[in-house]
């Protein structure tokens with residue numbers, strides 16, 4: 001049974017997938033104080049939030065069972081992603097479900113701002129019939145500057161074109177060609193700020209975007225510019241905006257988001273030029289149902305089959321690439337798991353070689369799985385897809401990926417090599433059609449075995465009688481050999497035996513094998 005905590009209000013229809021799934025114990029508590037949440041979080045496998053709950057490093061340090069955080073929305077600035085990654089907790093969001101709603105809200109804000117609708121409404125509610133005070137401006141032929149042309153920014157552009165506005169956008173990923181195709185202009189941030197009559201922000205809140213609109217930015221703008229922020233508080237420096245409005249540089253601002261939320265005691269609210277909503281961009285029935293369904297499906301899928309559609313702290317792999325590399329996932333992990341048992345020294349370097357058809361793919365998920373397999377021996381189940389590379393890096397292990405198109409007679413070959421202070425060990429595997437993973441090389445020796453069950457690797461001297469001695473000693477201890485592979489460097493030289501046996505080998509049993517003079521090293525590996 002998985003315990004799921006829903007800590008912010010989610011659409012009841014949207015959480016139906018969770019209710020319908022087996023083994024999910026859902027607790028909905030949207031009124032927890034930060035302290036109460038800290039006290040409870042240790043019981044839960046999954047946490048579902050919106051923008052309200054602050055998922056801090058401190059909270060995560062108490063989340064001993066937590067495996068996944070689902071953000072029913074886009075922005076994840078309320079979640080300490082580094083801490084989640086370090087704890088091996090995957091974070092998923094719902095990037096597409098509220099795009100329309102946020103874009104529509106932005107348009108509503110632009111129109112309300114341009115026609116002073118909230119101010120006129122308030123005045124009328126106060127029984128004043130004032131037709132002179134609330135003169136607006138048309139949007140037609142005005143320039144809308146869009147900062148951040150992602151999903152929402154692009155939807156706003158399409159809608160604003162319907163209002164016959166001219167659009168100019170700035171986004172680090174916006175090419176002139178893409179802007180031309182959308183029928184909009186593009187420019188640098190400075191050009192956009194200088195050209196626009198209305199400016200709307202649609203970036204995430206990041207280190208680079210914090211106070212993107214500050215005193216200097218306001219100075220660049222046209223007098224009488226109007227500002228809209230339905231993205232995140234903190235992208236606009238609120239003190240600078242206040243000054244710009246008071247000095248009449250900025251004629252008006254429409255704000256859905258604030259540096260501190262919830263906020264009521266903010267001097268911006270005292271200005272008649274400021275209209276505001278309490279972070280309602282995504283608050284529609286449709287968006288809430290859609291984002292809740294998306295995160296619930298990812299939570300179920302992660303807890304049951306270990307895969308997600310919208311990871312935030314794990315690179316997402318395009319579906320077509322995933323279908324190509326998926327068959328290798330298991331083998332990549334097994335190669336790592338096997339190899340780490342061939343050394344007792346500290347691993348300093350991991351090299352992963354992709355040959356043949358594998359070299360054509362984006363293989364980083366396979367490298368991650370290999371590293372996960374390697375680290376598991378010493379870190380146990382604490383290591384997972386999310387934190388494997390981070391944990392390796394923190395231990396000072398360097399990781400290299402290498403690719404070649406030829407695979408020495410195999411269609412595909414995945415070789416993993418580890419380096420320690422004094423030794424280098426490696427293992428190679430391939431995927432045989434219909435037969436699954438086979439390990440075909442251990443160090444310089446050619447072998448062929450299925451990486452499954454109880455494996456014993458023996459390095460010995462190539463001399464007559466060694467195999468016989470070893471076989472009869474194992475027989476005396478009632479250990480049955482299921483399969484056996486032997487290879488050697490040259491006659492009478494170094495050799496290897498790979499046995500698969502029917503039970504786990506205890507240390508005393510391994511010691512018996514090590515007592516055979518010609519045997520140099522013995523490793524037992526349970527895969």
Ligand SMILES: NC(=O)C1=CN([C@@H]2O[C@H](COP(=O)(O)OP(=O)(O)OC[C@H]3O[C@@H](n4cnc5c(N)ncnc54)[C@H](O)[C@@H]3O)[C@@H](O)[C@H]2O)C=CC1
Nearest residue numbers: 074075102148149150151152171202203204230231281282
């Ligand atoms: N008010 C609300 O309720 C909602 C607010 N949001 C906010 O809107 C933001 C945008 O959402 P989406 O469009 O879905 O995200 P997105 O990821 O599709 O788009 C963000 C765009 O910002 C651009 N960007 C990043 N740094 C930039 C910079 N320094 N200057 C200019 N552009 C920059 C990125 O290249 C990207 O194209 C979210 O991060 C979230 O914070 C989203 C949904 C609802």
Ligand SMILES: O=C(O)C(=O)COP(=O)(O)O
Nearest residue numbers: 050051052073074075282
């Ligand atoms: O999706 C986003 O980024 C939002 O800002 C929406 O926030 P909310 O889920 O309404 O608290």
